[in-house]
Structure formats: structure tokens, C-alpha cells
Amino acid sequence: MKNAIKKANSQGRKAVIPYITAGFPNTKRFWYELKEIDEAGADIIEIGVPFSDPVSDGPVIEKASADAIAHGVSLKWILEGLKERKGLYDAKLVLMGYLNPFMQYGYNQLAEDASDAGISGFIIPDQILEESVEIREAFATKGLTLITLVGPNTSLERMKEYAPYSEGFIYVASVLGTTGHNDQDIAALSKTMVEAREAFADTPLSIGFGLQRPEQLNSLPSYAHPDAAVLGTSLLLHIESGKPVIDFLSPWTHPAN
Amino acid sequence: MKTLDGKPRPGYFGEFGGRYVAEVLLPPLVELEKAIEQIMPTPEFQDRYADLLTNYCGRETPVFYCDILSEQLGFDLYLKREDLLHTGAHKINNAIGQALLAKMMGKKNIIAETGAGQHGVATATAAAKFGLGCTIFMGAKDVERQAPNVQRMKLLGATVVPVTYGTGTLKAAINQALRFWITCQEDTLYVFGTAAGPHPFPTLVRDLQKVIGTEARRQMVERTGSLPDIVVAAVGGGSNAIGMLYPFIEDKEVKLVGVEAGGTGEPGCMTSASLNLGRPGVVHGELTMLLQDENGQIDDSGSISAGLDYPGVGPEHAYLHSIGRVNYEVAYDDQAIDAFQRLTRFEGIIPALESSHALAWVFNHVDEIPAGSKVLVNLSGRGDKDLNHAMKYINLK
Numbered sequence: 001m002k003n004a005i006k007k008a009n010s011q012g013r014k015a016v017i018p019y020i021t022a023g024f025p026n027t028k029r030f031w032y033e034l035k036e037i038d039e040a041g042a043d044i045i046e047i048g049v050p051f052s053d054p055v056s057d058g059p060v061i062e063k064a065s066a067d068a069i070a071h072g073v074s075l076k077w078i079l080e081g082l083k084e085r086k087g088l089y090d091a092k093l094v095l096m097g098y099l100n101p102f103m104q105y106g107y108n109q110l111a112e113d114a115s116d117a118g119i120s121g122f123i124i125p126d127q128i129l130e131e132s133v134e135i136r137e138a139f140a141t142k143g144l145t146l147i148t149l150v151g152p153n154t155s156l157e158r159m160k161e162y163a164p165y166s167e168g169f170i171y172v173a174s175v176l177g178t179t180g181h182n183d184q185d186i187a188a189l190s191k192t193m194v195e196a197r198e199a200f201a202d203t204p205l206s207i208g209f210g211l212q213r214p215e216q217l218n219s220l221p222s223y224a225h226p227d228a229a230v231l232g233t234s235l236l237l238h239i240e241s242g243k244p245v246i247d248f249l250s251p252w253t254h255p256a257n
Numbered sequence: 258m259k260t261l262d263g264k265p266r267p268g269y270f271g272e273f274g275g276r277y278v279a280e281v282l283l284p285p286l287v288e289l290e291k292a293i294e295q296i297m298p299t300p301e302f303q304d305r306y307a308d309l310l311t312n313y314c315g316r317e318t319p320v321f322y323c324d325i326l327s328e329q330l331g332f333d334l335y336l337k338r339e340d341l342l343h344t345g346a347h348k349i350n351n352a353i354g355q356a357l358l359a360k361m362m363g364k365k366n367i368i369a370e371t372g373a374g375q376h377g378v379a380t381a382t383a384a385a386k387f388g389l390g391c392t393i394f395m396g397a398k399d400v401e402r403q404a405p406n407v408q409r410m411k412l413l414g415a416t417v418v419p420v421t422y423g424t425g426t427l428k429a430a431i432n433q434a435l436r437f438w439i440t441c442q443e444d445t446l447y448v449f450g451t452a453a454g455p456h457p458f459p460t461l462v463r464d465l466q467k468v469i470g471t472e473a474r475r476q477m478v479e480r481t482g483s484l485p486d487i488v489v490a491a492v493g494g495g496s497n498a499i500g501m502l503y504p505f506i507e508d509k510e511v512k513l514v515g516v517e518a519g520g521t522g523e524p525g526c527m528t529s530a531s532l533n534l535g536r537p538g539v540v541h542g543e544l545t546m547l548l549q550d551e552n553g554q555i556d557d558s559g560s561i562s563a564g565l566d567y568p569g570v571g572p573e574h575a576y577l578h579s580i581g582r583v584n585y586e587v588a589y590d591d592q593a594i595d596a597f598q599r600l601t602r603f604e605g606i607i608p609a610l611e612s613s614h615a616l617a618w619v620f621n622h623v624d625e626i627p628a629g630s631k632v633l634v635n636l637s638g639r640g641d642k643d644l645n646h647a648m649k650y651i652n653l654k
Contacts, residue, residue, distance in 0.1 A: 052554040053428065053540050055435045056279050062422065074552040099277060100539045104553030125279050126539065133261040151281035153442070158280075165261070176281055177440045 001092045001120055001145060001168040004043045005204040005228050014217070014225075016041065016252045017169075017206055018245075019096065019232035021048035021064035023073030025240055031081065035088065036245040037235075041253030042091040044169075046123060046230065047082075049075050049097025056098075056125040058177075060233045075101045075110075082117035089118070094147065094168075096123040099135075107138035114144060121145030121168050129162055136165070147171050150196060152188045159199030169204040169228055172196055177209065190224035206230050214251055268456020270576035276455045278542045282435070285442040290457045292362045302361060309353050313386070314343045316350075316468065320476040320633070325603045330623055332630040335485065336606070337473045337501065339637045346609060346638030347469060347497045348379035352448055354465040356383030359446035366390035366445040370434040372399055372427035372493070373564030373611065374406025375638055376450030381415035383448075391415040394434040397425035399563045402646050427494075427567045428555065431541050451494025452571035455542025459571050466500025473633060474504050485633040487626065489514045491615040492585065493529060493565035495574045497637035502583060503573075513583040515574060516618040518560035522589035527559025531570045532578045532585040540568075546575045561590040561650065562610035564638070588617035594650055596620055597640060609638035610647060 008015035018037045023030050037045055050065035050073055057065065075097070082093065095114065102110055102124065114122075121144055127135070132146060139146055145168040150159055153176060174189050189207075196205050207217070208230030217225060229252060238248040260266060267290075268274045276286060296302050310316040318341050323334040339347040352369070359367050367389050371377030377393040384391035393410055397419040400407055410417050420429045431454070438447045452462040470488075477485050488505050490498035492515040505511045517530035528534060531546045538547040540555050548556040548568035558568040577583040588596075596616035601607045608616060615634050619626070626632060640647065 050554075053432050055432050055541075056439075058436075066422075069554055076552070098539075100547075100549070100555070101553035103539060104549065104551070126277050126542070128276060128278060128280055128283055130261060130264045130266050131275055131277055133259045136261070137259075149280050151279075153281055153284045155284075158283075161264075173281060176442065 001044055002204055004092050005169055008043045009227055013255050014214070014252070015043040015204070015206070015228035016249060017044045017046060017228050017230045018042050018235050018249060019046040019048060019230060020239070021050060021061060021068055021236065022078045023050065023068035023071055024064045024236060027071050027073060031085070033239055033245060037249065038089045038091050040246045040249035042249065043228070044092045044094060045089070046094050046096045047078060049078060049095050049101055051098040051101060054098060058233060060236055064236055075105050079113045079117045082119065086118045092120040093118060094121045094123055095119055098126050099124055102135065107135050111138040111142040111144055115142040119144065121147055123147045123149065123171060125149060129165060149173065150192070152176055152185070152192050154192070156195040156199060159196055163199050163201070166200055166203055169206050170196055170200050171230065172205055172207050172226065174207050174209045186219050190221055193220070193224035193226065204228055208232065214255055268459065270573045271579055273537070273543070273545050273575040274456060274459060274572035275544050276542060277539045277544060278455045279439070281439055282455070285438065286455055286457065289446065292358055293457055293461055296358060296361050302357065306354055306357055309357065310350065310468065314349050314353060315341060317472045318342060320473055320480065323604050326600070329603070331628045332626050332632055334619065335477065335631065335633045336636040337469060337633060339469060339497065339635060340606070340608065340612070340639035344375070344379045344382050345641065346375040346379070347466060347500060348376040348450060349382065350468055350500070351450065351462050351465040351496060352376060352379035352383045355446065355448040355461070356380065356387050356389060359389060359448065360387045362446065364389070364444055364446045366392070366441065367448045368392045368394070368434055368437060368445055369448045369450055370394045370427060370430040371450060372396070372430070372566055373562070373609070374399065374403035374410070374642060375564060377415070377417070378406050378409045378413070380448050380450070381410040381413035384415060385413045392418060392437070394418050394420055394430040394437070396427060396430045397421045399426055399430070403563055403642055404645070406642050426558065426563070428558065435541070451496040452499045452573060453494045453541065453543060453545065453569060459543070459573055462496050463499045463503055463573060466496050467503045469497065469500040469635060470502060470504035473501065477631070477633060481631060484508055484511050486630040487512045487514060487632045489516060489615045489618055489632065490635040491516050491565060491611045491637065492532070492570060492574060493518065493567050493611065494569070495571035497635055499571060499573055501635040506582060514618060515583050515585045516614045517585055517587050518562055518565035518614055519587035519589040520559040522591070527557060529558040529560045529565045529567055530587050531568055532574060533587055535568070537575070543572050545569050545572045546578065561593060561646070562614060564609065564611040565614060586618055588614040588621065592617035592621060594647060597647055598651070606636070607640035608636055609640045610643045612637045613640070
């Protein structure tokens with residue numbers, strides 16, 4: 001994943017990491033949209049594993065998640081669907097989801113099936129470093145990455161604790177809030193980015209929470225710019241309104257020179 | 258327990274508990290942990306808390322001998338009268354303690370989730386007392402079935418936020434309170450209402466509630482010359498139960514019973530019996546016994562009692578269940594209603610529907626409880642708040 005981000009950066013753009021909840025907007029359409037996202041030039045795609053109690057998510061992803069569960073979407077459904085389509089996507093794939101569905105699936109089985117399905121890594125928002133020991137062991141056997149998440153209230157010292165266990169990329173939540181929240185505090189975010197650079201050395205940094213257009217990042221001083229941008233809530237709203245994915249993603253994947 | 262290169266994992270009871278939260282929620286939890294260590298042991302905190310418990314909340318609460326029911330049952334039934342506390346339930350023990358801690362930490366606001374509304378009322382009361390801003394998250398279904406408590410919270414100056422997501426009960430209220438806390442952690446303390454959630458809440462809430470069992474244990478010995486044979490408490494999240502049972506854990510001769518809500522009792526009905534019917538999993542920051550489907554989605558719970566209506570349980574109960582120290586059993590809606598009426602009619606005490614589940618277990622096990630036994634039940638709250646709901650149920654029958 002690190003290489004995918006570096007490659008995008010070498011083309012003079014931020015790497016693009018779109019997020020889509022599995023089964024959104026419905027179970028059939030999801031596979032179409034996923035392919036569209038890939039073809040629009042995504043570098044890494046986050047596929048959301050729905051959970052009944054998504055406490056880090058705002059109302060848009062919460063609803064997408066609840067709808068997906070109601071339509072029968074499960075981790076098993078996602079992994080089987082991806083396995084059938086293995087090799088179809090240029091982007092690296094990561095699963096983003098809360099711990100319990102992974103725990104119930106069984107970490108060793110998960111590592112095996114995720115690997116078979118072509119998954120590169122996981123983002124698990126309700127798991128701090130200390131509690132990740134069991135899942136890391138299972139992931140290590142299959143070379144799967146557990147992405148580190150930090151926020152504006154994560155100290156430099158804490159980031160340095162994460163550093164030895166961090167690979168792929170770092171997910172920096174730009175605000176203290178849930179996904180879709182977009183009240184950016186530029187000074188605070190800049191400080192977080194600078195500290196994350198120091199702590200995580202050359203592991204790429206992504207910014208998530210509330211991004212819609214590339215210009216939003218212009219307000220950040222250049223030294224605080226991320227290597228990658230995560231696009232979640234706004235993309236779901238765009239898809240829900242029936243518009244083509246490419247319209248949303250192309251300003252990111254093909255920025256005007 | 259395995260660790261990542263020796264990094265400590267605080268807050269475990271056996272294999273249960275822990276701190277399964279977003280990294281952005283860790284700083285306020287660590288801050289609270291430090292405040293518990295640094296502020297709570299001080300004389301300033303201890304003296305003020307003791308004064309508030311005695312003169313504001315009305316401790317100590319009596320242990321009452323139910324002579325009429327004891328004669329009917331053939332054994333001695335004692336009630337720990339937490340229903341006599343200010344605001345009508347044991348919840349104030351915890352809320353006033355955490356609110357005092359918030360005040361001494363320099364926080365401006367407190368927030369809380371509430372199911373039956375008792376913890377919401379207790380938190381709103383403490384906020385009013387200490388001049389703290391207060392926001393209470395409450396499932397929309399609970400807002401409806403506990404309307405008098407909503408009015409009380411508003412009167413006390415709290416903002417009540419109805420949560421419509423899911424079935425609109427306690428689970429959804431906790432989700433929303435956790436989300437809100439992420440955004441306002443700097444000047445706000447989340448006053449968690451039950452002995453569950455991420456570390457340090459299960460320990461903090463237990464330590465603020467164990468006054469129930471500590472008093473009751475002493476009162477029983479003073480009154481009867483020995484410990485009770487059986488101690489019973491209702492378990493939702495489990496704060497009244499852990500407060501009552503914890504001081505008896507080392508008394509191996511005392512049988513401890515936690516009573517979960519079994520819902521209607523029809524096959525496949527929604528219940529709140531996570532220890533009896535659940536399996537280990539993670540939600541709301543803790544690894545505990547949960548009602549969940551095969552994919553790890555947390556089930557919606559069900560019970561006539563809003564205060565027990567929760568698909569999880571505090572991690573210390575999960576641990577006590579796993580080692581067999583406490584027997585966790587089930588009482589159903591109609592049994593709780595019967596117990597509610599029986600205590601009211603024969604002893605003139607209207608119990609909360611939560612506490613009615615504990616009583617129901619006693620009334621259902623008359624044949625198994627040896628004659629002459631001393632049975633102590635935690636009457637965790639009064640039933641005024643449940644009148645509308647209970648009367649609807651009674652009139653339907």
C-alpha cells in the first residue's frame with residue numbers, strides 16, 4: 001500500500017483512498033460502484049464492513065451500514081464476493097470495520113479468507129494499540145496490514161508508541177468527531193500532521209473525515225499536506241444521488257495541471 | 258493475557274473488560290483514570306462525597322424485613338431500600354460521585370446515557386447541584402415509556418436528546434453519547450451510568466456503588482447476627498448488582514444471584530439476558546457477554562423494564578459468571594409484573610420494574626429456598642416512574 005501511495009505522489013498528486021460501505025447503495029449496485037471507483041483511478045479502496053453500532057461514524061455511514069445489514073450483508077458475503085472477483089481491481093483493498101464482526105469470524109479464519117480474497121489490510125476504529133495483540137498475530141501470518149489511526153488529540157509520544165507497529169499508511173482523523181464531520185481546525189490539523197511526520201518517518205499519511213474536494217487541502221500549509229486523502233461520506237452521498245463515481249473522483253485522481 | 262511487547266492492558270476481569278475504543282477516545286479515558294487515582298483518594302473528595310451521600314442522597318438506606326411476605330414464603334425476606342434514595346434509585350450513588358469528580362477535574366459539562374431515565378435524572382440532579390451543563394442521551398422508545406423522568410430531567414436544566422436509531426433504547430443512547438463525547442472531551446466528562454463500557458468505567462462505577470453491599474452486609478450482621486444466605490439483584494448493565502454483590506464475593510457461604518430480564522419468554526423473543534443467552538464480543542468499549550447474531554451484529558434487546566433493556570452486561574459480571582461465583586438467572590416480563598404487584602399489595606412498597614425482576618426470582622424459587630433462609634434483595638429503585646407502563650400491561654392481562 002505504501003508503494004501505491006508513493007506511485008501516486010510521484011505523479012504529482014495525492015493518493016486517493018475512497019471509502020464505500022459494502023452493499024451500498026444496494027447489494028447488486030455495490031459491485032458495479034466498486035469497479036467504477038477502481039476504474040476512476042483509486043489507489044486504495046476502503047470497503048466498509050457494516051456493524052450495528054458504528055460509534056466512530058456519522059449519520060450517513062451509520063445509515064449505509066444499517067441498510068447493508070438489513071439487506072443481509074455480512075463479512076462472509078464481502079469476502080466471498082471479493083474472492084470471486086479477485087484480480088479484477090487495480091487498487092489495493094482494505095476492509096474497514098469494527099472489531100466484533102472480525103472477532104466473531106475468528107481471527108485466523110479471517111486472515112486466511114482475507115488473504116484469499118485479495119485484501120491487503122484492515123482499519124479497525126475501535127481498537128487501540130494495546131488491545132490489538134491477538135489480531136496482529138493472526139494478520140502477521142498472512143502479511144496483512146493493520147492500519148494505524150491517530151487524531152488531533154493523539155500526542156507525539158503516543159504516535160511514537162504506534163510507530164514500530166505501523167505500516168502501509170497512517171490514517172489521520174482530521175477532527176475530533178465522527179466521519180462526515182468537516183469543521184477543520186487548520187492549526188490543530190497542521191500540528192498533528194507535523195507530529196505524525198516526525199513519529200512515522202516515511203510511512204505515508206492520509207487525512208480522513210470530511211473531505212470532498214481537493215481544494216479543501218489547500219488551506220493546509222504545504223509542510224502539513226498528507227500523502228493521501230480518504231473520501232468517505234461525501235462519496236456515499238454522491239453515489240446515493242445517482243451521479244457517476246468518476247465525476248466525484250476525477251478531480252482527485254486526475255487533478256488539472 | 259497476551260500483551261504487545263509488555264504494554265499493559267488495564268481494566269480486565271479475567272478475559273473480559275479492556276478498553277476497545279477509538280484512539281481519539283483514549284485521552285479522556287486516561288485523564289479520567291488519572292483523576293480517579295489523584296483526586297478521589299483526597300480528603301477534599303472523600304469528605305464532600307460522604308457528606309453528599311449522607312445529607313443529600315439520604316444514605317445509609319435501611320434494610321427492611323418484609324414480615325408479611327416472609328410469612329407467606331417460609332423464609333426471611335429483607336430488602337435493601339435503595340428506592341428511598343434521592344431521585345428514587347441507586348443511580349445517584351454513582352452520578353453524584355462522578356459529577357463531583359468532574360467538578361474537581363475542572364470540567365464544565367457532563368453527559369450521560371439513560372435507559373429507564375433514572376441515571377439521566379440522577380446525572381441531571383448532580384449537574385444542577387454542581388452548576389454543570391448537562392446533556393442526556395435517551396432512546397426515543399424510552400423517552401416515551403419513561404415520560405415522567407424526561408420531564409424531571411428538563412426541569413433540572415438538562416438537555417434531553419432522543420435517539421431514534423435502532424430500536425431507540427439504551428444501546429443507541431450509549432452510541433450517541435460516545436460519539437458526542439469524542440467531540441467535546443476537553444471540557445466534558447461522560448458520566449457512565451452502569452458498571453460497563455471501557456476501562457475505567459466498570460471499576461469506577463462499581464467502586465461508587467459498592468456502598469450498597471457494604472452497608473447491607475453490616476446491617477444484616479448487626480440485625481440478624483449473621484450474613485444472609487442468598488443475595489439477589491437485577492442485572493441489566495449491572496451497576497446495582499455489582500454494588501450489592503461485590504462486598505459479598507469473598508463470603509463463600511453466601512449464594513449470590515443476578516437476575517437478567519428474559520423479555521416476554523416466548524420462543525425467539527427479544528431479551529436482555531446476555532449472560533444466559535449471549536457470547537463474548539466487543540461493543541461500547543468492552544469485551545463482554547453480548548446478545549449478537551452469527552455475524553457479530555449486536556441484537557436489539559427487549560424487556561418490560563427499560564433499565565434492564567440492554568444487549569450487553571458489565572465485564573465484571575461476565576467474569577463472575579465465567580467462574581461461577583454468581584448464579585445468573587432469568588425472570589420474564591409477566592413474572593416481574595406479578596412481583597411488582599405483590600410487593601406493592603403486601604408490603605406497601607412500589608418497586609421499580611428492574612428490582613421487580615430480582616423479587617420475581619425469589620418468588621419463583623420458593624420451593625428451592627430452604628425454610629428459614631435469609632434472603633436479601635436489592636430494591637434498587639422505586640416504581641413511580643413505571644406506573645403508566647405497568648398499568649397498561651396489567652390492564653391488558
